[in-house]
Amino acid sequence: MSSFTPEPTDDLSIATIRTLAADVVGKANSGHPGAPMGMAPAAHVLFTRFFNANPKSSKWFNRDRFVLSNGCVLQYILLHLLGYKLSVDDLKAFRQLDSLTPGHPEAGHTDGIEVTTGPLGQGFANGVGFAMAQAHLGAVYNRDGFDLINNYTYVFTGDGCLMEGVASEAASLAGHLQLGNLIVVYDDNHISIDGDTAVAFTENVEQRFLSYGWQVLHVDNGDSDLAGISDAITQGRAEKNKPTIIRLRTTIGYGSKQQGTHGVHGSPLKADDIQALKLKAGFPPDKTFYIPKETYDTYKVAALRGAKLQSEWISLLSAYEKRYPNEHAELARRISGKLPDGWEQTLPVYKPSDPAQASRKLSEIVLSVITPGIPDLIGGSADLTGSNLTKVKGSTDFQHPSTNLGTYAGTYIRYGVREHGMGAIANGLSAYGGIVPFVATFLNFVSYAAGAVRLSALSKHQVIWVATHDSIGLGEDGPTHQPIETAVHLRAIPNLDFWRPADGNETSASYLVALRSKETPSVLSLSRQNLPNLEGSTIERASRGGYVLHEVEGEDLTIVSSGSEVSIALEAAGKLKAEGIKTRIVSMPCWSVFDSQDQQYRLSVLRSGAPILSLEALSTTGWQKYSHEQYGLPAWGASGPYQKVYEKFGITGTNIAAVGKKVVQFYREQGVKVISPLVKAL
């Protein structure tokens, strides 16, 4: 027996979505009408029959999450119909400057948008992150009779997303983790931008997802079989130990004269085509943005159902508070996004006599001391746990309990060798709320996840990357693993803090700022090799992004450096002193945080009067902003014991002293006052 009870307004509502899609794209003269028209029935069934959310309280914690992975206009239309803060005028402003309806949905910009999509594959993986977050928080906080956190995550996805490697990675992990509350609807319309998917995408998608351990369902007529859609969703919800994918055969641009062709994918429908579409639906053919009252009424019912569910949930939460006051307090704090009071006090502090350690090890020490007090921290590595040093002793793996390898309450995620999937999943974990995800790989392989990292920053997800083996200092693995361009790439991403700490205090500082920055992702670039603890470094000073580590008055030279090269700069300064050249050392672990300091401070750190030389065992690109002269790697690194690799490239105290001397002489010969590179017109 079908789960579905038809309503007289179903066809009307679906026609409303289809004609609205045509109108929205038509008015913007830009966008993708085809997929929204094809997916209108699935969206209608999902939102009127199943979806639990309160449009008037879009941040209700136990709401169902919806992700439109092939991001497009459909979502804006649904948000409007459901009563989120999105008016018809907003729909009319689709793809116009500063509107609430930009070309692709942006999290934090438009009410009801959970994650930023458009770049293909990302939304799919974000959805896996949502489902993991729900599974984890449910396992930690639910109690008998208190099923507080049990929402579903629904993802609509297309061929394009499924072709992307990031989606494959996330799908494989989702199957491994047996995420029962994840339901993906795959819009199998046989069309992508290059035309028929026969030209490039002929794999058996159902079989592929079976291989990942998913429940695989299909609906042959996604254009009008509402009962079939409803039954499949029902079956997806019932399966508690597997994620579900529903392959929905649809006709792109259904109802258009060009339906089923590539012509309706990325271009507006012609005026006569839209008119015919409206006539067929019984709508006034010349009226644009027509929305029958019956459609609004239908969606109002859905919205009221959500509001009722939320109010019941609030009652449940009150009862929970009485019964489990500690758990309630912690959950409430986590939902608010505030970290526990005083966690900063546990950050390790070092003095110069403390033994040299690799900053990846210093990172492990930080994680070991702060994790017990911050249950929000859910971390993992892309199969480099022993190298990244991200698993805190005694932590439990996040695994389906049937595996006997861990539980859903576990806080350590085994991502497998899936960097891009990991990054996109972490965006989902962060977007869900209550979780501060950290992820780990070698710095060089953060590049595999570049597509997800930039969306962290754009969407303001607080994701922390533990990026170890951050230079030629990794030694033997060689140039295939030694980052050159990675740091400047990440430094150029807006709203991303790239930290390269030089010692223990700076490592603590990087965690301090990263954890305080609720709307900014951070990449912590950490060494494989041991680093001495430096005289002059403190958490407070390093927290400003750049500071004078070693001060001298009337300097002949300032060397500005980061991470593992700061101690080499100090060594060079010692050698230069012996030759009568007074050298200041500035440590600059984080450009973006330094840039956010007031100008007076910045000019006091990188002051006029003597040349400034930058030193980093990476590409010099970008250091010209902070220095007059740059020393770094001329091209690729090399394979060998790390000390020998440093020698090969002249990054030693002796050679940097020689370089510094050359710089001082050059500017002396120039005979003009040296002005700070920060003194600028713009």
Place this chain on the structure above:
Amino acid sequence: MSSFTPEPTDDLSIATIRTLAADVVGKANSGHPGAPMGMAPAAHVLFTRFFNANPKSSKWFNRDRFVLSNGCVLQYILLHLLGYKLSVDDLKAFRQLDSLTPGHPEAGHTDGIEVTTGPLGQGFANGVGFAMAQAHLGAVYNRDGFDLINNYTYVFTGDGCLMEGVASEAASLAGHLQLGNLIVVYDDNHISIDGDTAVAFTENVEQRFLSYGWQVLHVDNGDSDLAGISDAITQGRAEKNKPTIIRLRTTIGYGSKQQGTHGVHGSPLKADDIQALKLKAGFPPDKTFYIPKETYDTYKVAALRGAKLQSEWISLLSAYEKRYPNEHAELARRISGKLPDGWEQTLPVYKPSDPAQASRKLSEIVLSVITPGIPDLIGGSADLTGSNLTKVKGSTDFQHPSTNLGTYAGTYIRYGVREHGMGAIANGLSAYGGIVPFVATFLNFVSYAAGAVRLSALSKHQVIWVATHDSIGLGEDGPTHQPIETAVHLRAIPNLDFWRPADGNETSASYLVALRSKETPSVLSLSRQNLPNLEGSTIERASRGGYVLHEVEGEDLTIVSSGSEVSIALEAAGKLKAEGIKTRIVSMPCWSVFDSQDQQYRLSVLRSGAPILSLEALSTTGWQKYSHEQYGLPAWGASGPYQKVYEKFGITGTNIAAVGKKVVQFYREQGVKVISPLVKAL
């Protein structure tokens, strides 16, 4: 009946490989002994029974290609045994500075290494590229009785590679393309760096590859079932319409006391363990790098088989030359890597009165005129053909003939939405020889392929990226699609030319240099919006990477810019002239090519005497190297019609004139001579 005839030396040879692996890693005290020990039988069977290559002529064109995707010491051992230019001393120098045996195999560095591997998943996708190259060149040049190009491609891969999205993308495409000459051996040892693969990788790999359309075989005892291995390879070779994957169940570190555990993955074996291993093989337990004469003899037979095959092939080629002189001449030219004489003459030249066009359109025009004369150009797009404008009219798709969508002789590749796979496949196409691959997507999504792009540059593969929609100028798609950090990321990669041409002549110049640069990949960053043809641009001038587009003597200001912003800089110069401010304009389409010019030239372009202001609708990071002041995007772009987005960010003639005026005033007030940013100590 089995295809396999055992030889008395088989066990001895396999033991040699296993003990050598332990010794090589032991001496270096760094590396991965476990996988080579586990894969020794498969390697032995492949190289002694099947592999067609001549170690004394490692570039023979029709050789079988071998890729060790989970890059490690096994390949060095095989190269040595087979007689490539790699001595025992080279093996002893594993992972030492400047040795022929760096931590991961590097193409172009060590004789017999086809592609650079180590970064997981890349080698798998390179192998797909090899198989595509073979299929294509065979279809173009083979004739009845002249099966000139028919080699196999063998890829050894591990769990790590198969978890990577880039491998999933390439595998799906390989299945679609029905690449019969591709044989992948999957080392299913149930171990990855984090321990048992049960923690993260539990998908059904066989089913997954069936879903992609591969032939899927398995050998249950990869540790000693040589006949089983041989039979599977034989079956793989016999299947002509599907790629083959052989799941080989092996024991990592087979023979070690720690076999089958994560302990042998990435650390040297203990001394007593190595001794026991040698004793068991009947080798002197204290002798390191022991290679029995019988093992050398066995591999010599394999090498001689390859030499004989090559000499037969050379005879065949001579006969082909007589029968098909034109085809022979073209094939010989392609193998040599030389482009046809005079192709440069066909490059379009523009004058200012020619209509404004988008540089993606200018790129299409270049491709249209040069493609007929350069059959080496094999291009495609990641499902953005109509936007990237990469399909030249009349070109045929590269498809299996059974699809009726094209043929293997076709030159246009439908990559699907698989940017990372596309980049890594293109590396394989380039490494095969005879092909200059170009690939296309939006500039923003080149980031998805960053892992492959950096390996193009490191490995010196001539791959050309047609990267359109290169700024906020793409307009409505919004910040999710508008690159900010992408240009500086690519500019910081050594041995990669990032071109951002400003008009028609500069677009021609970028193709000219990209096609002449046989050992350098290039990314051509192209606009969606129309660009006027500029007074002063020529192919010759632009080919120097940067030049004075608009000269004035005694200038007050120089604006240096690239791509779509150069014409805006010119407009600003006009407005400034009206206010009595003399402004020079430098167009700098390619930093790295400009950097390679002599210093005198560079200083003549970016000369001292007046402030230099950079202008680009991207992050300003890095422009400090070439300018005193920078104007660009402060953070993310915005969704809207592109002219409005440019206005929002002040990138208009009017505003840039105002900015320029401010700069001029500031440096006047400073009252000191302005020195070129290129005048430096280092």
